[in-house]
Amino acid sequence: MAGHSKFKNIMHRKGAQDKKRAKLFSRLIREISVATKLGSNDPDSNPRLRTAINNALASNMTKDSIDRAIKKNSSNEDENIIEEIIYEGFGPGGAAIIIETMTDNRNRSASEIRSTFSKYNGNLGISGCVKHNFKRLGIISYDSKVSSFEDFFDFCSSLDVVDIIENESVFEVLTDVELFNRSLEILEKKFSISKFSGLEWRPINTIDINSEDDANKLLTLLEKLEELDDVQNIASNFNINDVLMEKLI
Numbered sequence: 001m002a003g004h005s006k007f008k009n010i011m012h013r014k015g016a017q018d019k020k021r022a023k024l025f026s027r028l029i030r031e032i033s034v035a036t037k038l039g040s041n042d043p044d045s046n047p048r049l050r051t052a053i054n055n056a057l058a059s060n061m062t063k064d065s066i067d068r069a070i071k072k073n074s075s076n077e078d079e080n081i082i083e084e085i086i087y088e089g090f091g092p093g094g095a096a097i098i099i100e101t102m103t104d105n106r107n108r109s110a111s112e113i114r115s116t117f118s119k120y121n122g123n124l125g126i127s128g129c130v131k132h133n134f135k136r137l138g139i140i141s142y143d144s145k146v147s148s149f150e151d152f153f154d155f156c157s158s159l160d161v162v163d164i165i166e167n168e169s170v171f172e173v174l175t176d177v178e179l180f181n182r183s184l185e186i187l188e189k190k191f192s193i194s195k196f197s198g199l200e201w202r203p204i205n206t207i208d209i210n211s212e213d214d215a216n217k218l219l220t221l222l223e224k225l226e227e228l229d230d231v232q233n234i235a236s237n238f239n240i241n242d243v244l245m246e247k248l249i
């Protein structure tokens with residue numbers, strides 16, 4: 001029985017991983033679709049499409065899948081138009097939340113997000129209610145194997161970047177939105193395709209979540225929002241200290 005139970009656990013984990021991978025691929029395809037519709041189908045003249053393709057390749061999506069997504073959305077037909085809509089709200093403990101969506105059905109997207117906030121202890125707010133807590137930045141990430149951090153830092157310092165961060169296995173470059181594409185091009189010429197690149201909302205100020213109950217509820221809300229099909233990216237300004245986080249894991 002123990003062996004059977006272990007097998008079930010492995011299959012459950014594999015199922016969760018497959019679901020997460022399918023969600024990631026769905027998001028990558030949507031970004032390629034929107035980038036193609038808004039610009040040309042040539043990545044050399046469409047920086048957003050080039051970034052979307054690079055992220056898809058870095059996530060091991062096949063070139064055939066990428067080419068199909070571009071071809072499908074190269075026509076200017078109005079059917080299945082995908083809109084980009086941003087929602088803002090608050091989670092347990094007062095954490096600010098920004099949700100970026102891409103949807104072909106505005107009403108469905110709004111209904112699902114409103115329902116999730118309501119069901120999981122959050123409050124959906126009006127446009128502009130939390131954006132002042134964040135700054136829109138370009139993010140370019142590289143595996144730390146590409147270079148020593150000292151050499152990487154020296155090269156990036158010659159660019160007009162906001163910050164250069166060393167994490168455990170990743171070097172992260174933050175840029176102003178206006179300089180994102182130029183910085184990405186220069187970095188790609190030097191270090192090849194990045195591990196990830198894109199525009200994100202990064203918190204200017206954070207709010208500490210000190211209650212275990214609030215922390216649990218907040219993480220559940222963010223997880224449920226993340227699972228929604230139309231949700232592309234989520235940003236929040238919460239901070240949970242390491243001691244409390246250990247209890248939650």
